[in-house]
Amino acid sequence: MELQAIKERLKAARSPVALTGAGISAESGVPTFRGPDGLWRNFRPEDLATPEAFERDPALVWEWYDWRRSLIAGIRPNPAHYALAEFERRNPAFTLITQNVDGLHRSAGSGNIIEIHGSIWTVRCIECGNSSENRDVPIKILPRCGCGGLLRPGVVWFGEALPEDLLYRSFEAASSADIMLVVGTSGVVQPAASFATRAKDAGAFVIEINPETTPLSGRVDAVIQGRAGEMLPRLIG
Ligand code: BJW
Numbered sequence: 001m002e003l004q005a006i007k008e009r010l011k012a013a014r015s016p017v018a019l020t021g022a023g024i025s026a027e028s029g030v031p032t033f034r035g036p037d038g039l040w041r042n043f044r045p046e047d048l049a050t051p052e053a054f055e056r057d058p059a060l061v062w063e064w065y066d067w068r069r070s071l072i073a074g075i076r077p078n079p080a081h082y083a084l085a086e087f088e089r090r091n092p093a094f095t096l097i098t099q100n101v102d103g104l105h106r107s108a109g110s111g112n113i114i115e116i117h118g119s120i121w122t123v124r125c126i127e128c129g130n131s132s133e134n135r136d137v138p139i140k141i142l143p144r145c146g147c148g149g150l151l152r153p154g155v156v157w158f159g160e161a162l163p164e165d166l167l168y169r170s171f172e173a174a175s176s177a178d179i180m181l182v183v184g185t186s187g188v189v190q191p192a193a194s195f196a197t198r199a200k201d202a203g204a205f206v207i208e209i210n211p212e213t214t215p216l217s218g219r220v221d222a223v224i225q226g227r228a229g230e231m232l233p234r235l236i237g
């Protein structure tokens with residue numbers, strides 16, 4: 001399908017939704033997880049992104065998150081993030097579901113964001129459950145809560161449930177979407193990927209933007225093979 005035709009569809013959308021993944025931040029310099037330069041090439045997820053890993057070696061997990069926080073702290077949003085923020089200004093019904101924890105959508109000016117995997121800039125006490133923002137770079141290893149409990153990154157690890165309210169809101173948004181942009185995600189992590197198929201099954205027109213083919217590519221209505229930072233400004237500009 002022509003970019004122009006998709007642009008028109010976006011302009012006419014009544015309940016547009018986007019689902020974004022690590023690829024939308026790649027052009028800002030944030031490493032993705034999978035693929036040739038992905039984080040999982042050098043780190044095993046089971047060593048770092050599970051509750052068991054944190055129980056076993058919280059200092060190792062915190063060192064990895066500290067490294068990522070320092071990297072992200074110096075990074076700015078790219079034209080793809082800005083294009084989605086602009087889209088929300090034009091169409092306030094727009095809902096942005098992101099798997100990213102980097103906070104770049106918010107920095108770009110998006111407001112209606114569902115951060116389904118949490119935020120790398122929040123910490124949560126494993127004893128009292130209190131969550132708070134923490135932007136220390138570097139962060140003290142191991143950070144502690146006022147109650148004395150150990151703090152953990154405020155993100156969702158493998159094997160952990162997504163916050164119920166965010167799961168609900170995402171499912172509702174996907175189910176009532178008339179158009180969905182699926183940007184920069186490998187589409188292998190659940191339940192995130194299921195929001196795209198849910199939207200499709202509920203009748204939305206689903207567009208994938210990704211330089212690579214993913215398991216979702218064969219199930220969407222249009223595939224735009226390209227980089228988010230180039231394609232989104234062309235669709236929304
Ligand atoms: C570009 C680009 C450019 C490059 N422009 N594009 C059903 C079936 C099978 C398994 C499961 C299932 N349900 C649950 C599971 C288990 C598991 C799972 O999905 N496993 C699969 C991997 C097999 N899911 C979970 O465990 C989830 N929890 C759960 O389901 O709980 C159930 C439960 C219920 C009740 C009680 C208890 C439990 C939780 C998943 C949490 C994922 N967490 C992480 C880490 C977050 C914190 C952190 O960042 O440190 O989230 S893992 C990592 O993957 C991160 C990402 O958000 C997520 C998705 O990755 P993403 O964003 O797609 O990135 P990549 O790198 O994979 O892809 C990048 C893409 O960009 C590529 O396609 C590139 O081509 C593209 N790209 N440059 C556009 N310029």
Ligand code: ZN
Pocket residue numbers: 125126127128129130145146147148149
């Ligand atoms: Zn506490």
